[in-house]
Amino acid sequence: MKKLTKLVSALTIAGLAATTVPMNVWADGDKIEISVTGGGEDSMQLNTATSGFLNGISALRHLYEGLYKLDANGEIVLGQAASVEQSDDNLTWTFTLRDDITWSDGQAVTANDFVFGFDNLAAQGGDYCTMISDIVDSYEATDDKTLVLHLKHACSYLPSVLAFPSTYPARQDYVEEYGDAYATDPDKAVYNGPYEMESWAHESEVVMKLRDDYYDADQIQVGTINWELITEESSALASFESGDYVYSDMCPDEEKPRMEGNGLVYTEGNNNYCVMFNLGDKGNEVLKDVNVRKALSLTIDRERIMNIRGLNDEVGVTLACRGYENADGTDFVDYCDPWEDVEAYDENCETAKQLLAEAGYEDGKGFPALTYIVNNDSRKEIAEAIVNDWKEVLGIDSITVEKVENFSAARNAGDYDLAYYGWFMDYKDLSNMYDSMYATANSNSFYQGDEYDAAFLKATSAATEEEQWEGYKECDEILARDLPVSVILHSMSSYLFDDTNYEGLVYSCGNFVFTYLKAL
Numbered sequence: 001m002k003k004l005t006k007l008v009s010a011l012t013i014a015g016l017a018a019t020t021v022p023m024n025v026w027a028d029g030d031k032i033e034i035s036v037t038g039g040g041e042d043s044m045q046l047n048t049a050t051s052g053f054l055n056g057i058s059a060l061r062h063l064y065e066g067l068y069k070l071d072a073n074g075e076i077v078l079g080q081a082a083s084v085e086q087s088d089d090n091l092t093w094t095f096t097l098r099d100d101i102t103w104s105d106g107q108a109v110t111a112n113d114f115v116f117g118f119d120n121l122a123a124q125g126g127d128y129c130t131m132i133s134d135i136v137d138s139y140e141a142t143d144d145k146t147l148v149l150h151l152k153h154a155c156s157y158l159p160s161v162l163a164f165p166s167t168y169p170a171r172q173d174y175v176e177e178y179g180d181a182y183a184t185d186p187d188k189a190v191y192n193g194p195y196e197m198e199s200w201a202h203e204s205e206v207v208m209k210l211r212d213d214y215y216d217a218d219q220i221q222v223g224t225i226n227w228e229l230i231t232e233e234s235s236a237l238a239s240f241e242s243g244d245y246v247y248s249d250m251c252p253d254e255e256k257p258r259m260e261g262n263g264l265v266y267t268e269g270n271n272n273y274c275v276m277f278n279l280g281d282k283g284n285e286v287l288k289d290v291n292v293r294k295a296l297s298l299t300i301d302r303e304r305i306m307n308i309r310g311l312n313d314e315v316g317v318t319l320a321c322r323g324y325e326n327a328d329g330t331d332f333v334d335y336c337d338p339w340e341d342v343e344a345y346d347e348n349c350e351t352a353k354q355l356l357a358e359a360g361y362e363d364g365k366g367f368p369a370l371t372y373i374v375n376n377d378s379r380k381e382i383a384e385a386i387v388n389d390w391k392e393v394l395g396i397d398s399i400t401v402e403k404v405e406n407f408s409a410a411r412n413a414g415d416y417d418l419a420y421y422g423w424f425m426d427y428k429d430l431s432n433m434y435d436s437m438y439a440t441a442n443s444n445s446f447y448q449g450d451e452y453d454a455a456f457l458k459a460t461s462a463a464t465e466e467e468q469w470e471g472y473k474e475c476d477e478i479l480a481r482d483l484p485v486s487v488i489l490h491s492m493s494s495y496l497f498d499d500t501n502y503e504g505l506v507y508s509c510g511n512f513v514f515t516y517l518k519a520l
Contacts, residue, residue: 031210031223032519034502036247037239038512040231041203047183048168049120052127054249054424054510059227060165061513062208065193067095067114067147068163072516074508076163080109080192081147090154090463095147100215103171104196111141113169113192120170128166128426134435135161154461156468160427168192194220194515204229221518240496247505247512249495253311253378256494263500266312268323269493270428270509273316274485275300275372275386276421280446282414286368290483291355297486298352299393300386302342306489308385309378315342316487318476320433321425326465332430336473339480339487349393356394364395370417372399375407379420386488414446421445421485425509430468431460434475437484447484 039055048064051057061070069079078084081095101109118132118139132139137152151158161167171190175182183189186197194217195208206227210220228245230236236250240263256264275296277287286292306313314322317338324332340348353363361367372387374380383401390396399418404410411419421444425432436444439453452475459471479485495512497505501520506513 030221032221032517033224033226034222034246034514034517035226035228035244036512036514037228037230037236037245038247038249039229041229044206044227044229046189046197047124047126048117048165048170049124049129050126051165057165058511058513059206059208060168061193061511062195062225062515063189063191063193063197064165064168065101066162066165066168068159070163070506070508070511070513072504072506074506076159079163080169091151093149093151093158095149097145097147098215099145101192102213103190103192104211104213105190106213107171107190108144109169109192110144111147112144113171114147115139115141116172116175117168117170120172120175121166126166128164131161131164131166153457154463156462157427157429157431157460160429160432164427195225198224202229220515222514225514237496240498243498245496246498246502246517247496247514249510249512251494251496253309256311259496263496263498264494265497265499265507266492266494267507268321269491270321270323270425270433271491271493272319272321272423272433272487273313273382273489273491274421274423274487276411276419276445276485277483278414278416278418278446279448279484280414283446284368284370284417286359286361286370287417289359290481292359292361293483293486295352295355295359295394296390297483298340298348298355299389300486300488301345301389302488303345304389305382305385308382309489309491311494312492313489314492316489317342319437319479319485319487320430320472320476321490324428324430326469332469332472335469336476337480339483352394361394361396364391364397367396367398369398369400372401372418373404373407373410373416374401374420375403377403379403382488383420422491427509430472434459434472437475437479445484447482449478449482452478452482 038058043053043055045051045056046059048060051060065079067079067081068076071077080097080101082098083096085094097111103109122129122133135151135155136149138150140148142148174189178188181188185200194214196211198207198209200206208225210217210223233250233252236248237255239245240248251259277293302315318333318336320332322331322333372383374383380401380403387399387401410416423436434456437447438456439448455471455474459468462468462471502517503520504516504518506516
């Protein structure tokens with residue numbers, strides 16, 4: 001990483017004054033250079049078809065561009081597409097590509113590049129491999145500039161999906177030539193976004209340079225992004241405080257109170273924090289009883305959990321988080337009925353005792369041994385606090401908490417009884433939260449509900465906002481009844497940003513975009 005401090009002298013009426021330019025930025029003509037960090041090497045996956053970590057997905061938003069993109073306000077607007085037309089039944093979307101879009105080797109971006117990108121996404125089997133196929137029945141390039149999508153059902157949130165990096169185009173020649181090594185070094189890919197990769201010092205740094213031939217390059221001030229690859233939170237904080245980094249999404253929890261007002265930003269998390277019950281074939285039969293799940297949920301002292309975390313959380317009363325308002329200005333959380341009355345904790349505990357007794361486990365007697373798995377120490381602390389609630393209130397002393405290294409694999413395989421579950425939304429639309437419990441997402445509690453699936457499809461294909469919200473409200477009511485997960489809280493997102501010297505950071509659902517950054 002380059003580090004430089006420049007002193008620029010300026011004559012003023014008062015005399016000679018010196019201005020210090022921060023270490024993480026300096027001018028290159030009319031462009032600036034910044035250094036940022038968002039994670040380590042493992043999360044820097046730059047194959048659009050397989051990338052599954054926020055660090056890599058955020059990087060992809062700089063190197064590539066889809067039919068839609070995020071603008072300077074974080075809103076979804078047309079990107080590589082110049083225009084789009086929808087059929088009267090909203091089942092056919094026809095995109096016309098811009099005339100001025102190219103790959104970084106000078107070749108024109110074509111509709112066939114999007115067709116191949118969609119095909120490759122499905123073939124690679126990554127975390128988002130069904131993102132297109134869940135919605136789109138078929139797609140075709142009718143010529144180099146025209147892409148036609150035929151939908152399975154009307155889908156109001158399609159622009160959000162097509163603005164997500166997994167759905168971006170890919171060049172077939174590079175993917176086929178490099179195979180598993182595709183996009184692992186600068187020369188093993190080409191780029192159609194505002195930036196191209198100049199270098200990748202593995203385990204250290206990715207350097208991105210603004211493309212002169214990008215159609216909007218003249219409007220972009222950031223000419224170079226040094227994307228540092230680190231995982232140590234304390235190191236990231238030290239580098240931010242010393243002025244090396246404009247941005248970091250890593251700050252130790254214990255340091256956050258000190259950093260409030262000193263660069264730490266809290267924003268809507270679009271994230272929930274839950275206990276997940278294994279309802280699949282490998283799950284313990286005791287958890288198949290919804291009254292047992294309700295008893296466990298009712299006895300979680302959510303206020304205490306939030307106090308332990310101390311991270312500005314909000315108590316969870318619906319699956320969706322706050323921040324989604326309808327035309328009347330009503331937040332969706334307030335539009336729904338709460339899953340339980342969290343203010344009536346003592347009464348909830350009494351109800352839970354009765355439910356557990358009716359299930360055959362009065363005072364916890366005979367309750368089977370269960371394992372509650374988590375993936376890090378902070379979540380282990382919270383899980384142990386929850387298990388203690390179950391012991392103190394219900395008399396259940398047979399549940400143990402285990403931190404497992406292969407957490408995701410264990411959870412996806414169903415090798416657990418209870419598990420930490422959190423859904424961090426990929427894009428800002430209620431569909432993304434409620435899709436997490438749709439039948440296709442069968443790794444989430446192995447929940448299967450025909451009634452729920454029907455309500456979800458009704459919501460996603462609704463013609464009006466009112467019909468859409470009623471559909472999602474029905475989804476939430478069904479989940480409150482069936483309880484595949486117990487929502488504990490909605491967490492806030494936090495990151496470090498030098499807003500003293502810069503403006504224009506776009507932060508959306510954990511994705512960070514520096515394209516619109518400007519020095520103050």
